Amino acid sequence: MKTSPRIRASADGLNRHGGDRGLMAVIAAMAALATLALGGWSGATALQDHWRNALTRTIFVELSTTDPDTSAPDEATHQNADKLIEKLNGSPVIHTVKRLSRSELDALLAPWLGGGASGTLSLPTVLTVIPDRDASMDQVLHTLRDAAPDAAIEPSASWGSRLGLLATSLRISAVGVMGLALCATAGVVMLSVRMVLLSRRKTVEILHALGASDGMIAGRIARQTALMTGLGGLCGALAVWPALTVLARIMAPFGDVRLSGIAWPADAGAWMQAALGFPVPFLELAASVPFVMAFVGWIVSEFSVRLWLRRLP
Amino acid sequence: MIHLQNVHARYPTAHRGLAGALNSISFTVAKGEFRWLTGASGAGKSTLLAVLGLSLRPTSGQMDILGVEPARAKRSQLTRLRRRIGTIHQDYRLLEQLTALENVALPLRLAGTDPRLIARESCDILAWLGLAGRENAYPDQLSGGECQRVAIARALVVRPDILLADEPTNALEETESRRLLGLFQEICGHGTTVIVATHNETLLRDFPAPSIEIAQGRVAGGTAPLP
Numbered sequence: 001m002k003t004s005p006r007i008r009a010s011a012d013g014l015n016r017h018g019g020d021r022g023l024m025a026v027i028a029a030m031a032a033l034a035t036l037a038l039g040g041w042s043g044a045t046a047l048q049d050h051w052r053n054a055l056t057r058t059i060f061v062e063l064s065t066t067d068p069d070t071s072a073p074d075e076a077t078h079q080n081a082d083k084l085i086e087k088l089n090g091s092p093v094i095h096t097v098k099r100l101s102r103s104e105l106d107a108l109l110a111p112w113l114g115g116g117a118s119g120t121l122s123l124p125t126v127l128t129v130i131p132d133r134d135a136s137m138d139q140v141l142h143t144l145r146d147a148a149p150d151a152a153i154e155p156s157a158s159w160g161s162r163l164g165l166l167a168t169s170l171r172i173s174a175v176g177v178m179g180l181a182l183c184a185t186a187g188v189v190m191l192s193v194r195m196v197l198l199s200r201r202k203t204v205e206i207l208h209a210l211g212a213s214d215g216m217i218a219g220r221i222a223r224q225t226a227l228m229t230g231l232g233g234l235c236g237a238l239a240v241w242p243a244l245t246v247l248a249r250i251m252a253p254f255g256d257v258r259l260s261g262i263a264w265p266a267d268a269g270a271w272m273q274a275a276l277g278f279p280v281p282f283l284e285l286a287a288s289v290p291f292v293m294a295f296v297g298w299i300v301s302e303f304s305v306r307l308w309l310r311r312l313p
Numbered sequence: 314m315i316h317l318q319n320v321h322a323r324y325p326t327a328h329r330g331l332a333g334a335l336n337s338i339s340f341t342v343a344k345g346e347f348r349w350l351t352g353a354s355g356a357g358k359s360t361l362l363a364v365l366g367l368s369l370r371p372t373s374g375q376m377d378i379l380g381v382e383p384a385r386a387k388r389s390q391l392t393r394l395r396r397r398i399g400t401i402h403q404d405y406r407l408l409e410q411l412t413a414l415e416n417v418a419l420p421l422r423l424a425g426t427d428p429r430l431i432a433r434e435s436c437d438i439l440a441w442l443g444l445a446g447r448e449n450a451y452p453d454q455l456s457g458g459e460c461q462r463v464a465i466a467r468a469l470v471v472r473p474d475i476l477l478a479d480e481p482t483n484a485l486e487e488t489e490s491r492r493l494l495g496l497f498q499e500i501c502g503h504g505t506t507v508i509v510a511t512h513n514e515t516l517l518r519d520f521p522a523p524s525i526e527i528a529q530g531r532v533a534g535g536t537a538p539l540p
Contacts, residue, residue, distance in 0.1 A: 006449075007418050007432055013408040206406050209368050210467075211396030211423045214388060313370040313383075313391070 012212075013203040014220045023192045023225075024232040027185060027293055031236025034181040035289050039244045041174035042282040043251050048167035050254075059131065061144060062124040062152040081125045087147050088127075093135035094143065100126040124152070182296060189225060189300040196221060197308050205312065214309045222301035229297030233290035245275045315342040315365060315475065315506060320374030322364050334360040336530045338374070342508065344474075347501045349517060350510040351535075352527035358510040359403065361527060362477045365508065366400040367391055379474055396424050399468030401478040405460045407452040407467075413439060413459075414448035417466045424471060438466045443489070457484040465493065469500070476500065478509045482516060494520050 063081055081099055088097045105126060131140040144153050197204060204217060249264060265271045278286075322335040334357050342348050350358050363369040364376070367383055376383055381394050399420075407416045417435040426434075439448055442462040452460055461484040468476060476497065482490035494516060497507045511517065517524070525535040 007415050007422075007435070012419065012422070013410050015410070202406075203408055203410075205368075206408060207419070207423070209366065209395060209400065209406075210420050211392055213392045216423070313367060 012207065012220065014200060014207070014217070015224070020228050023188065023228050024235065026188050027229045027232025027297070028236035028239065030181045030185045030188070031233040031289050031293050032240040033236075034178050034292075035237045035240045035286055036244065036247075037174040037177035037181065038285055038289065039247060039282070041171050041178070042279070042285065043248070044167045044170035044174065046279070047251070047254055048164055048171070051163045051167065059129040059140065059144065060154040061127040061129055061148060062154070063127070063148065064124050064150070064152075077125050081127065084148050084151075085127065088129065088143070091143050091147075093132050093139045094129060095132045096128075096130040098128050100128060182292070185229065185293060185296050186300045189229060189297050190304050193221065193225060193301050193304040194308070197305065204309075208309070208312050214306050217309060218302050218305035221305050222298045225301040226294040226298035230290050230294030233293030236293075237286055237289045241275060244278075245271070248278065249274065314344050314377070314379065315340075315508075316375075316377040317341075317364075318375040320364065320371045320376055322360055322369055322371045324360070324369065334530050335364065335371070338527075338530075338532055340525055340532060340535075342506055344506055345501055345504045347498060347507045347522045348509075349522055349524035350508055350527065351512060351517065351524050352510075352533070353512065356527045357530040358527050359479050360530070362400070362479050362508070362510055365475070366398055366477050367395050368400075396420065396471065397474040399471060399473035399476045401461075401464050401468045401476075401481045403479045403483065405452070405464040407460060407463055409452050412449050412451055413444060413455065413463045413466075416452070416463055417470050420467060420471045435466070435470060438470050439463070442466050458486065458489065461485055462489075469496075472500075472503075472505070474505060476505055476507045478507070480511055480513075481509060482511070482513060490516065491519070 061084075063077055063084070085097045085099065088094045105123060109123075129140070129144065131137070141153060144151070207217060252263065265274050318339050320335060320338040324334055338361065350361065352358050360369065364371055365378065367378070371384070378394060379397060381390060383391060383394070386394070407413075408419070411419070414432070414435050417439055418431045421431045421434065422428075436445075436448060439445065439462075442465060444459060444462055444466070447455065447459060450459075452463070455463065461481065465478075465481060468478070478497070482493060485493065490513075494509075497509065498520070501507050523535070526533045
């Protein structure tokens with residue numbers, strides 16, 4: 001059957017084919033790596049914030065029992081603790097003061113002493129003090145020493161700063177991995193564009209001779225490359241999502257003291273909920289991965305093609 | 314108008330050297346003139362057409378094409394200038410992945426012509442060249458003569474100010490050749506400058522016109538006045 005003459009919208013001889021799947025696969029791998037690193041960066045940032053706000057600012061005050069023969073704090077110690085709590089709650093540099101319950105103390109010591117240690121050992125009454133956000137640590141310690149001169153005071157700031165350094169190094173590593181993934185993407189796109197130009201050399205030369213501008217040729221190739229890298233980025237980001245969900249579950253106890261271990265979702269619905277339950281800022285960043293990949297593909301292609309076209313008169 | 318003064322051109326060889334193809338070429342062709350470009354094979358006719366078609370940069374010398382000096386022009390100016398020059402190559406230089414119609418439409422698309430006009434004008438010129446019904450054929454489905462006519466249609470469809478043709482009648486039958494030469498002379502009348510490279514003695518005799526003779530990369534003679 002004879003078809004009527006028709007000019008295809010994309011009929012300029014520059015349509016890509018062949019190597020596109022290879023390019024997409026490599027870009028997908030880079031995007032997966034970048035998304036994982038982004039997850040690591042977000043996780044480390046959240047943990048650092050948590051540690052800085054909760055752990056670093058928490059001070060433990062231990063009030064020794066007045067009767068060394070009893071395993072549990074006696075009545076006098078309780079009364080002292082209540083008086084101290086009342087006094088500290090009135091201080092402008094203290095935000096919260098709380099006495100650790102027996103079960104909380106058991107949970108705290110369980111990794112070292114096993115469960116139920118408070119029932120068999122003579123343990124001090126422990127208060128957790130969270131200073132006011134604007135108060136300096138020196139002011140707070142001074143207030144505590146004034147109020148309870150015999151108490152042992154243990155600020156966890158040193159541990160907090162160490163954990164903060166750990167989180168910072170994790171964040172730097174994640175940024176490094178993201179940078180490497182982007183550089184590798186740029187390199188792969190550059191190679192791919194060179195292959196396209198080599199395989200389409202005659203076409204490009206003909207179009208150039210017919211009056212196609214550098215911008216037209218470069219723009220055409222760059223748009224196609226951007227589409228490929230964008231799709232590759234989307235596939236990579238989606239492919240790595242299950243792994244991110246699992247990692248988020250593994251990391252959860254580090255940021256939530258109420259969790260004593262990894263809580264795996266019970267069924268598919270719970271898994272789905274967990275997969276979609278990431279913080280919005282991270283979801284926004286992860287959603288930007290395909291666009292960043294597309295942008296890298298576009299800008300590198302534009303630059304490479306324009307540079308190559310400079311060889312033509 | 315085309316004006317060349319002491320133009321030299323060299324091109325890279327397979328042995329990483331430079332081969333001299335044109336030496337001290339000087340001539341002028343006025344607007345609307347028809348000029349034969351003659352000479353033996355390898356004399357430098359195709360290289361000269363490549364220089365005139367802005368596909369090869371001269372190594373030295375002065376050149377003025379339609380009021381633009383390519384050596385001093387910006388790339389964007391050269392792009393616009395190329396759109397005013399139609400070139401018919403010996404090897405057709407059609408895009409294999411495009412149909413005959415799409416090949417012919419390409420210069421119009423690049424020039425930003427109204428899309429509604431592109432198909433009509435491309436079909437018209439293909440029909441005029443006897444290719445009606447072959448619009449959807451790809452170059453590998455066309456004979457040598459048909460490919461030649463598609464290449465001619467592509468060069469003519471933009472109504473160029475300069476038409477450069479390198480042995481355009483090689484793959485055509487005698488009747489078609491004469492018809493094509495008649496067309497070239499007709500478009501000269503509309504102000505297009507036409508330069509046709511050939512070594513076909515019959516055509517030179519049947520269509521007398523001023524000529525430039527090239528031998529060993531130099532202007533060796535001709536019937537046209539030199540500048």
